[in-house]
């Protein structure tokens with residue numbers, strides 16, 4: 001079908017969540033969150049190449065602490081590139097490194113370690129058919145649009161979905177979307193948004209409620225619960241080597 005390249009933005013410093021260590025670099029039951037994400041992507045059988053975008057200065061550390069100690073398939077080359085100040089810039093840097101042969105690009109956040117092969121497959125297949133696809137789950141809570149402390153509007157819940165990653169696109173389309181956004185100074189909060197503004201219809205693929213984005217300390221607790229149910233209540237997988245944490249302050 002052609003080359004499928006994954007881009008994994010892992011360049012955030014996670015300041016919102018507090019603490020010094022970006023969430024993607026934290027250990028979850030003995031294995032870094034980012035390593036777990038990369039294992040799911042590279043063992044899915046759906047990806048040919050992977051570009052990992054990390055905070056500038058963390059490239060070497062990622063190689064020795066995130067990749068080398070773990071059994072990632074040697075058949076998939078992982079290229080590490082330095083990211084930008086915001087997620088959009090980090091993904092753009094990854095896209096700039098993608099090969100011209102990348103017919104399909106899958107973008108998946110480092111901080112969503114519970115992505116399943118099924119969800120990846122659904123998203124990739126929809127993107128081959130429709131050019132652009134986004135995983136999303138229906139909103140279960142009522143969403144209010146608020147202005148100056150008062151409700152301005154309550155959009156009908158039946159039409160509201162919460163976007164996740166993976167999001168997948170034809171290579172030429174996502175390249176064009178990111179180039180146009182940069183030229184126009186447009187900032188979006190996900191990748192699909194940049195494609196939507198080109199007038200291209202984005203297909204929605206049923207996501208997975210457990211495909212959570214780990215942003216806060218509460219998310220980390222939830223991740224532990226999901227993992228202990230999946231792996232059993234034992235002490236978790238031991239780290240392959242002595243793990244040396246990364247923090248922006250030290251680099």
Ligand code: C5P
Pocket residue numbers: 008009010011012013024053083084085086087088090091109110111215
């Ligand atoms: O910023 P947000 O919480 O939406 O981050 C989602 C993903 O984007 C995370 O995996 C994070 O590491 C990544 N990111 C990035 N470069 C940034 C900011 C966030 O790659 N400058």
